[in-house]
Amino acid sequence: IYLEDTSPLLGCYGNDLVQTPNIDSLARKGILFTHVFMPAPVCSPCRSSLITGMMATTLGVHNHHSSRTEASAIYLPDSVLTIPEIFNTQGYFTFNNGKDDYNFSYDREKLYDQAYLQHPLYGKKGDPIDLAILRDKAPFFGQIQLAGGKEIFSSSFGENNTHPVDRSVIQLPPYLPEHPAIIEEYANHLDAIQITDRKVGEIMKGLADHELLENTVIFFFSDHGMRLTRHKQFLYDGGLHVPLIVADFRSGQKLKPGTINDQLISGLDLGITALSLAGITPPGYMEGQDIFNTKIPPRTHVISTRDRCDFTIDRIRSVRSKDFKYIRNFMTDRPYSQLTYMDVDGVEFVKVMKALHAAQKLDSVQVKFFRKDRPAEELYDLDEDPFEIRNLASDPNYADVRTEMSAILDQWIQDSGDKGQFPENEEGLKLMLGIWGKNALNPEYDRIRRTYPDLEGSLWSLKSAGWVKPL
Incomplete structure (x- = not known):
């Protein structure tokens, strides 16, 4: 169950402002992961990474909405198979009910056993199949896409929003001003989560009614965080931190239900873990790891990347450990607040943030996002500063940490051949x-x-x- 633009602001993650009984129930029946971070904070590079088990920057598919024309097509190496292709070769029926949004050119019929639609900018999406047909299609590997945070764009959002969260009790992170438009944006996200919860309940009921749960493992997660200042499109936790629940409904289940796991997880790990749970050996070229394999050491860090998003060109890299976040800004002359699609689309909270800045009504924390240039490096002590506000990159007391995390990033760029260091075609x-x-x-x-x-x-x-x- 694959959500869009959804932060881990669910009941099972400790948020008492929302009602998410169906997702909470899934968490009780599975494993809830608290430290899951995506390889990119925007849809298409993240989805390209997850579906291949490789960083989009390794494959050169890191720029948002790449390969949307024949002239700009990027192809995967012949030796690289996507996760669904591997399941397909092992006799699985595969489907994706919703958007693909991959930044490479591909024959969809090799990935998924269903009809599809296509769009000149937004790529391809599966024509949804009815869960009932899966009774005759076992084994199957499927993705059911839900709008998640993008429920706010639905024409029926108001109608579906039957129990709006109480705006008066919302507490914003300190980098956001207490303005009605900002509060409303944040609250709308929580309302979207509650709508999503009902849809998760419908999926679970459908699987149960069609007797499809008995030998099924469910992954519930989002592609990246919510849209908001310093969230989507940026490498702070607001853009990268996502919910993840894995629930094992197989008879003789191997995964202990009702547990909480705080190990560090990359989105790259999801496909590799799915293959491993199915008894399929993941290819060696994949860059993730099986999160349930106790024979390999747990992750010490997660790498994430930001490159061109729509027309906005940038290059940012981050290294996140349990305790620290290191960010490197390669284009320091470009402000965090440079023009984006949300400016063009006239998104209200963006207009309000820029108006407040122009009127000098932002405090010393909030105004940092609007500085004319950026530091080359950022370092945050996540235990002491979970909102990533106090940049410690130049603090001599943290010099060793900065040096260590900078070296990790340098080594990763070299080893992976990070293609973001080269101009786009x-x-x-x-x-x-x-x-x-x-x-x-x-x-x-x-x-x-x-x-x-x-x-x-x-x-x-x-x-x-x-x-x-x-x-």
Whole structure:
């Protein structure tokens, strides 16, 4: 059960403002993981990583909405199979009820045994299958996508929001101002979680009614955190920290229910763990690890990356341990608050944040996000500073920690061949300039503008194109 844009603000994670009885029940029947962090804080690079078990930066599919045209297509090496392809080769029926959003070109029929639709910008998505047919399709490996935090975009959000959370008791993190629009955005996320909980209950009932639970393991998680300042698209915990529950309904289940696990988990580990639970040996090229394999040492850190998101070009890397977060900003001349799709779409909380900054109504913590440049390095003591506010990178008392985590990142860049260190190909940038036009302000677009003077904004209509069946 695969959510979008959802932070771990659930009842089973200690949030008493929301009612999530179905997810809480799943947690009681499974294992709840408290320290799960995704390889990227935006949909397509994260999903590209999870479906391959490899960092998107290793494969060169790290830029958001890559491979959406034939000219900009990026292909996986022939030796690399995706998680569903591996299940398929082992006789599993595979499906994905919802969006793929992978940044590589692929023949979907090799991944999933279902019809699908496609969109010129948002990629491919499975035409949902009815759970009832799975009784004749065992064994199966499936993904059921839920909107999660994106429930707020649904035309029926208000109608479905039957028990709105009490806005008056919401406590925002200190980097967000107590403004009605910000409180409403945060509250809407909690309301979306409650709507999602009901849909999780419907899925669980459907599986039970069709007698599909008896030999099934369920993974419940999100692709990244909620949309909000310093959350989605950034490498603070607000963008990377997600819920994860793994519930084993097999007879003679091997996973102890009702337990809480605080080991460090990367999103890369999910597919490898699913393969291992099915008795399938994961390929050696995958970069995750089986979270239930007690013969290998637990993770000491998780690497995460941020590169181009829509038209906004950036490069950020992070190393997170249990105790510290190290962030390296490669493009220090670009403010955290540089123009993004949310500015273009007129998202209310973004407008309010920028207006408050212009009116000098943000405090010393909140205003940091609007500084004109960025430090090359950030370091946070997560025990003392869980909101990642006090940058300790230049504090001599933490010099050894900074040196150690910086070395880990340097080694990872070298070992993985992090392709984010190289410029994006022209075709990928052309698509972004064609769609987003004058909003594509980064200097990387200057040459594209000169070379293709009629391109800017000419592809804007792709954003609102419809989903169609492939020819």
